[in-house]
Amino acid sequence: xxxxxxxxxxxxxxxxxxxxxxxxxxxxxxxxxxxxxxxxxxxxxxxxxxxxxxxxxxxxxxxxxxxxxxxxxxxxxxxxxxxxxxxxxxxxxxxxxxxxxxxxxxxxxxxxxxxxxxxxxxxxxxxxxxxxxxxxxxxxxxxxxxxxxxxxxxxxxxxxxxxxxxxxxx
Numbered sequence: 198x199x200x201x202x203x204x205x206x207x208x209x210x211x212x213x214x215x216x217x218x219x220x221x222x223x224x225x226x227x228x229x230x231x232x233x234x235x236x237x238x239x240x241x242x243x244x245x246x247x248x249x250x251x252x253x254x255x256x257x258x259x260x261x262x263x264x265x266x267x268x269x270x271x272x273x274x275x276x277x278x279x280x281x282x283x284x285x286x287x288x289x290x291x292x293x294x295x296x297x298x299x300x301x302x303x304x305x306x307x308x309x310x311x312x313x314x315x316x317x318x319x320x321x322x323x324x325x326x327x328x329x330x331x332x333x334x335x336x337x338x339x340x341x342x343x344x345x346x347x348x349x350x351x352x353x354x355x356x357x358x359x360x361x362x363x364x365x366x367x
Contacts, residue, residue: 203317203353205364206330206338211345212307223303224249227295231281234291238281252277264366266357269296272333296334298357301341308345316350327353331363 224246231238238245256276256278259267267275269292277295288295298335316333319326328351330338335358357363 201325201327203329203355206328206332206341207304207306208255210309210312210328210347211341212302212309214312215304219303219305221246223299226298226302229292230246230298230349236281236283248280249277252280255279260363264363265361266331266333266363267361268358269278269293269333269335271297293335295308297337297340300332300334300337306341312345313347316347320350325353326351327355327363331357333358335359 204210209333220361224242227249228238228242228245253276254265256272259276270285270289271291273295274283274288278288317327328342332338335356338356339348342351342354
């Protein structure tokens with residue numbers, strides 16, 4: 198008898214997509230966070246964007262074949278921001294801030310219709326509910342679930358950034 202249902206976050210509970218506006222906003226967000234922490238890159242937006250995007254490509258080339266997820270300071274300090282002379286130690290104090298901003302800015306996210314009603318129905322049947330998500334942030338999924346008003350439905354939230362494994366790794 199089924200007594201537990203696990204949901205994927207992006208693409209299942211929520212619609213998620215990227216467009217030119219979100220790409221631009223996320224790069225600007227990185228630059229703003231760096232500036233707030235005393236790091237001014239002294240370069241034009243397009244050059245910075247190319248370097249940040251190249252960093253994400255490097256991380257993807259590492260992450261995807263291994264089905265692994267690193268911690269935010271490793272992602273940003275060993276892949277995304279290395280072109281700027283930054284490393285894990287230098288980005289550690291604000292790596293989660295970068296990761297969280299990226300996840301909610303680079304990606305447009307909206308809760309799919311009728312999710313709350315479905316969760317309420319499953320809860321009414323006595324089901325245990327959980328979320329599993331590939332994410333580069335340690336807290337973003339928790340915050341988004343709370344913002345959607347559905348956090349309390351889930352007994353478990355499993356994140357790739359915490360476990361180090363990305364689904365569908367067995």
